[in-house]
Amino acid sequence: MALALILRNAPKIQAGAFQQNLIKSSSILMVRDLAPAHKQHSTLSKPSHSLIAPQKFSQVRLMSADHSKLWPMEKALSVSMIALVPAAIAMPNIVFDNLLAVASVIHFHWGLEAVVVDYARPIVVGNILPKLALGLLYLISATTLGGLIYFNINDIGIGKTIRKFWAIKE
Template sequence: MSGDHSKLWPIEKAVSIALLGVVPATLLFSNLVLDNIFALLVVAHFHWGLEACAVDYIRPVIFGPVIPKLAIGLLYAISALTLGSLLYYNHTCIGIGCTFNTLWSIKN
């Protein structure tokens, strides 16, 4: 499971920086394009972070060759399901930005 991640690192940093603008833009100017960009960037950001944790802590030396591959496979499945669910929600319901705005406007 080792490899050269030097090409992915700048992309991860660019996604992190892009989230600084996309999150407030999605909340302020909610539309389908921003909702989809938000969903894609958030899922990618969380996926890469959790993948780094899985690679660092679920090592083949400790767990054998099968469990680390299962963990990474499960992470990919969960990330794909999460992205698919968010995109489905954006296209069939009110979207992520409108949902946050609706929750924010709820009064006691």
């Protein structure tokens, strides 16, 4: 029975993108086919499962945009902030201030985007709220970035602000 299933699915297996996986699983089935009769009934129920499973995993879940290129950028930004944050506080100047403004806004934007995707799932809250939340996030991020750069140019800047607040002793 299982062998028949395999033979029937053979063309599909050849055509499938996950050839290796499927062939592996079908070879497991052939081994199972030789198992004693009392174990046969599990082979009857399992073939369809193990033949379908790899196809399921092959589906791309579109939670957000293609993340394979974004991820290294996120990590590079995070690594740069390990140096940037102390530097901007230790030696306040307009360059560090603006770099910190851009870096932290992008960093928190990606972070909150992940929060929205994780907690405001369409299946739970409907299709509209996640879109609204993401739109609001873009608005907040853009406003904050504009405000911080304005602050760095027209006011004392982020680094000096932190130092000045920390200088207050009583």
